[in-house]
Amino acid sequence: MSASSWWDRSTGFALLTILLWASLAALTSRITSVSPLVLVGLVLFFCGAGALPFWRRWRARPITWLVTVAALLFYHLLLFMSFRHAPVLEANLINYLWPLCIILFTPLLLPGHPLHARHLLAGALGLAGSVLVMVNGELQLQQAYLPGYLLALGAAIIWGAYSVLSRRLPPAPAVVTAAACLPAGLLALLLALWLEGPLPLEQIPAGDWWLILGLALGPMGAAFVTWYLALRDGDPRRIGALAYLTPLLSTLALVLLNGEQLTPRHLLAGAFIIGGALLGMLGKSPAARKPEEPAAPSLP
Numbered sequence: 001m002s003a004s005s006w007w008d009r010s011t012g013f014a015l016l017t018i019l020l021w022a023s024l025a026a027l028t029s030r031i032t033s034v035s036p037l038v039l040v041g042l043v044l045f046f047c048g049a050g051a052l053p054f055w056r057r058w059r060a061r062p063i064t065w066l067v068t069v070a071a072l073l074f075y076h077l078l079l080f081m082s083f084r085h086a087p088v089l090e091a092n093l094i095n096y097l098w099p100l101c102i103i104l105f106t107p108l109l110l111p112g113h114p115l116h117a118r119h120l121l122a123g124a125l126g127l128a129g130s131v132l133v134m135v136n137g138e139l140q141l142q143q144a145y146l147p148g149y150l151l152a153l154g155a156a157i158i159w160g161a162y163s164v165l166s167r168r169l170p171p172a173p174a175v176v177t178a179a180a181c182l183p184a185g186l187l188a189l190l191l192a193l194w195l196e197g198p199l200p201l202e203q204i205p206a207g208d209w210w211l212i213l214g215l216a217l218g219p220m221g222a223a224f225v226t227w228y229l230a231l232r233d234g235d236p237r238r239i240g241a242l243a244y245l246t247p248l249l250s251t252l253a254l255v256l257l258n259g260e261q262l263t264p265r266h267l268l269a270g271a272f273i274i275g276g277a278l279l280g281m282l283g284k285s286p287a288a289r290k291p292e293e294p295a296a297p298s299l300p
Contacts (some may be wrong), residue, residue, distance in 0.1 A: 009076035010234025013226045014242055020223035022249035025092040026257040027215050028192030029083050031208045035076070036080035039212070043189030044072060046216035047224070048182025051175050058179045060172035066181040073187055076220070078155035082122040086148020089254050092271065093129075094152040096247035097201060100127050101160020102240030109164045113237060118279055122241040163227075164236055174232075176251075179222040185192055244273045 031039055040227075051058075060068075082091040103123040106113045193199060204212075229237055248270045255262045 005300070006053045008234070011242065012230070012232045012240065013230035014234065015231060015245075017223045018243060018246045018249065019224045020219045020226070021246050022219075022253050023150045023257075024215070024219040024286065025088055026085070026252050026253040027211050027219070028080060029088040029258060031211050033118040033204045033208050034200060035192065036084060037077060037188055037196065038199060039191040040073070040080055041185045041192055042212050043215045044076065044185030044188060045219050046213060047221045048179055048185055048187070050183070050216065050221055053176045054179075057175050060176045061170040064169045064172050065180060067162070067181075068097075068167065068177060069184045069187070070164075071158060072181055072224075073154050073184040075158045075162070076263045077188065078151045078158065082148045082151035082155065084148070085151060086145035086221045087267070088258070089251060089266070090142075090145065090248055091148050092248045092254065093156040094149055095155050096162040096244065096250070097127065097153060097156040098163070099123075099240040099243035099246075100161050101157055101236070102224045102236050105161055106240070110167060110236065113235070115237065119241070122244075122276040122279040124278065125272045126244040129247075129269040129272030129276070132265055132272070160240075163231060163240075166228075167231060167236070174225045174228045177228045178221060181220070181224070209293040227230040241279065242277055244276050248273050 027038070033191075034042070074085070079091075079095055085091075100123045107115045154262055187200065196282065251262070251266060251270065
């Protein structure tokens with residue numbers, strides 16, 4: 001397999017996004033001073049605030065704003081809530097079923113992108129790896145954590161569907177994906193104010209504020225733009241398979257930074273995930289999108 005058959009600009013942006021997202025769970029799980037809703041609101045608000053200097057480029061149709069804001073808000077809300085109702089390591093890996101959703105949703109939502117046997121096998125391997133983290137050593141579901149599992153699964157479905165559907169949205173500059181975080185964050189904070197009472201900003205320690213800013217700059221900031229650039233011109237089937245590297249790197253980050261326990265079950269899951277990612281990278285990329293063909297923003 002030649003380098004040109006698997007490497008292109010969109011692959012580079014996808015890999016950069018994956019590296020940024022690998023730190024998301026490790027950083028998020030260390031912030032316990034506020035509720036998931038407040039945390040989502042603060043991180044998205046700061047992420048959107050970073051796009052304010054580029055406000056002149058915030059040109060997008062209402063449907064693009066609506067879909068992007070809704071996806072950002074509900075994906076991160078479900079994900080952060082899952083970290084409170086299930087072991088972070090397992091909820092995080094279940095969340096990374098979204099690459100499989102991308103692979104499966106692509107032929108349904110994007111004409112001209114049929115699934116081939118290698119795409120199906122790549123998705124099956126990734127799914128097998130993710131299922132391994134949902135069961136204990138006796139292959140029985142850990143029912144005590146079922147709410148957290150379902151929240152993580154819901155997040156995966158939302159992000160997978162959005163990543164594919166976003167290609168069908170009207171074209172918009174890449175910065176719109178970051179700018180959409182501002183209204184999403186404000187909505188989350190208003191919802192927290194309504195449901196939970198006054199925002200407990202004064203009880204957030206300095207260390208958590210730095211983590212919140214780090215999330216806004218990296219895995220929930222720059223990563224949105226690089227993901228948009230990856231999916232704008234790349235093949236969603238290949239990128240979806242490649243994205244299965246994210247849970248592996250994210251798991252390693254949890255082990256190194258948070259002291260999570262790495263078991264043989266997780267290692268086997270990682271082997272399945274890597275195999276699926278490599279298999280999904282085989283084959284040639286589709287031709288680049290023509291200038292007159294609509295290109296719409298898509299994100300994590």
